[in-house]
Amino acid sequence: MxxxxxxxxxxxxxxxxxxxxxxxxxxxxxxxxxxxxxxxxxxxxxxxxTQSLIISCLEHQNLHTSIIRFFSIRVINEVSDIEFSASFPVPFDSYHVLPSCNGLICFYGSHGGIHVCNPATRKMVTLPDSRGADVQSSTCGLGFDKITSKYTVVKFLKPSDMDDDVSDSLRLEVFTMDEDNSWRTVRFQPPFRFPHRQPPVFAGGFFYWISNPVVDSSGFSIISFDVGHEIFGVIRPPESLLRKNWYLFSLVELGGKLCLVDLDFDVVDKKRMDIWIFKGNVDFDGTHDLWLRETIIHSKESIGCTLPVAVVGGEILLHGYVKGLGELNFYDPKLGRFRELEIGKVSWQYFHVSSYVGSIVPVSNNQ
Structure with a gap:
């Protein structure tokens, strides 16, 4: 033969x-x-x-153990189908999950314990704890360096007893998958305060956080971190938003672009959502950054607690909660039309969703 x-x-x-x-x-x-x-x-x-969606939820087993479940959802036109599911036991009862990065997903408990998994291969690793007991961590981020083809997890740390958010003790820790056995510290003099609890966004080789600037206690700024060169920068929000409070905004990645979402929950019966898309610097000194606005007008009485989470086939996927129940809707920016995404045989009250491309990227060299 x-x-x-x-x-x-x-x-x-x-x-x-x-x-x-x-x-x-x-x-x-x-x-x-x-x-x-x-x-x-x-x-x-x-x-x-093929671009899919990855949905995760947490199921409690007992006082000490829960199971985090991932479902890969393929959407073709108006039909959705579950491609596969994966489950991992975890020692926490609440969690934060980050958007997928080339098929890898990072998630962590409210009181520590950082994990990176590949739901498609059903493999998971747990990262070591940071050195030093009395530290407070902000949310983590997972990114990819195209030059080295390495995956990196980052997190900010500060002493737990530090009253002022501005201090020489503030530091960023970096963990490079399959290279580091422990967290590395990136030294810098922060021109910003301790980043807020929103998870960082990774887009185009950079991590982004929302923070208050040091020189001005009002308003907010956007911190950038180049994962390849490990260099910080600061991005100015659109001029019309500079004097608003940071908690009225959220950073998301849509179609590979950094986006700033104007939540503004103070508006009664809000039907409008502004999404500002970052297009980069328009000069050499970084003092003027270019943003383009996309406005979504919802047909419902109020757009409520809704956040754009992915772009699939040119449509923006909106994840929101109505009367305590999670729902997903697609918005077509060309037609200004909404449609609900229904996922058969699976229902959750609380869940996380992001865009997803399945891969065989290993979480460790031992696989």
Whole structure:
């Protein structure tokens, strides 16, 4: 029997979905070496065109253990289908989950414990704790350095007894997956206060946080951190928003772009949501940043606690809560039209959702 040349098998494997690749790794050592090679993993990720959604929820098992569940949802036109699900036991009763980064997801408990998983391969690692007991951590972020092809987790730390949010003790810690055995500290002189509890957004090689500037106690600014060069910067919000309070805004990543969402919950019967899309600097000194506004007018009585979380097929996915129940709606910016996303056989009261592309990216070199 004539065997199939390796290069043909290689290209066939590149066309397969993640679920099939995980299964075919067990066929023989040759196929397993193909699938595990970093070049294959990168090429397969680049070739993956299907964008899905990843939904997570937490189920309590007992006083000490919960299970975090992930569901990959594929949306084609107005039909949604569950591609796969994955579950991981975790030692906390509440959690924060970050948007997917090339198929990897970072999540952590309210009182610590940072985990990175790949739901498609059902693999998870737990990161070590930071050094020093008396520290307070802000929310974490997961990003990717295209130059080194490394995945990085970041978090701000400050002493728990620090009254003023501005201090030389404020530091950023970085953990590079498959490179660091412990957290590294990035030294800097902060031109900003301790970032607020909103998770950072990762877009285009940068992490972004909302914070109050040091020189002006009113208003807010946006901190950037270049994951490749480990350099900080500050972005000015749109001029019309400078004097508003930080808690009226949220940062999101939509279609690979940094976006600033004007929540403004103080407006009664609010039907309008402004999404400001960051287009970059328009001069060399960084004093003028270009933002473009996209306005959403909801047909309901109030847009309520709604946040854009993904762009799928040119439509903006809105995640909100109505009378305590979570709901998902698509908004078509060209037609100004809404439609509800219904997911059969699965229902949650509270959940997290983000855009997702499945991958075989490992969470450790031991896989």
């Amino acid at each position: 004539t065997s199939i040349p390796d290069h043909i098998i290689y290209h066939i494997l590149l066309q397969l979905p993640v679920k099939s690749l995980v299964r075919f790794k067990c066929v023989n050592k040759n196929w397993s070496s193909f699938v595990a090679h970093p070049d294959f993993i990168k090429t397969h990720l680049d070739c993956t065109k």
